[in-house]
Amino acid sequence: MIVEIVPIQNLRYEKVTYYTARVEGRDASEFRDFQQRMSANTNDQIELNEIRRYIQKIGNEWGAEPVHFKDERAAERLPPPYYHFIDSDDPNDYGLRLYCIRLTKEIVILLNGGRKTDRNPERCKNCSQHFKFANRLAEKINEAITEKFIYLNSDTREIEIDEDFDLEL
């Protein structure tokens, strides 16, 4: 599958430029799909909005410092590691997970996720595919950066991709 990197127009903040990814042939980009699916349920929506607020505040005020992101192998996730959703009585409810790729303090790619129901994201029916996708994409992007097909411009806070290069997973 070919994956396109997509800048998010209204998520270009003072300190962070956010991107998402679109898989060729799918209608919605990854982050849009996450927002649409998580808007359907009230409990999910409360957490979704809190994740949105983290994204906004990190983008405007704090920058994408490692402290605000939890490592998920090659990728990362939001909400931050110090956030714990307290409104659920279910011990297997770990809350929403939005997998993302923190490339620098200024550039973050927001992907997809779901409500985590198992300690191990690979065993969670809601998160497994998004966790794996985020990790495969992060590895691919890291390779492309090393091979200089992708360049992270710290002046413009933008991802620059060679015209002839395709991100193929």
Place this chain on the structure above:
Amino acid sequence: MTRKKKILVAEEMPEFDAGIAGMPEDSKIFVDKSLEIAQYIFRVMEEKGLKQKDLAVKMGKTEAEISKLLAGMHNYTLRSIAKIEAALGVTVVCTPASHKIAFPKLNEARTSYEKSEKKIESASLTAGNYGKLVQMNTNNGFQNVLKAI
């Protein structure tokens, strides 16, 4: 040779901003304060060259417990913040009363600023006296606040 760059087509996500705009105020405050507290605790730890392990020793807890605390298995409680304050030797949560003790000059300047604000409120704002009032407000209050900071 300069390589040609791929043109990345941007996407607009109005639902993102609409979602935040519709959030209850307490939810926004929770997120904002958690970010501030985390940023501050980690900055102090960095400045003092403290690792998670050192904080555990200072707080009389195991590293696993500290890891849980910092890694979000628990939300910050007043008790956990108090333990962090004691271990780091800094104030993490500032109330108006503690602010008064820690920053008397700032407090004095603020009182003066607030008094001048009240004068502005009570005065009739005609075109003639508006400039004077702004001047008074600036001289008596805000500049003092800036100096104190």
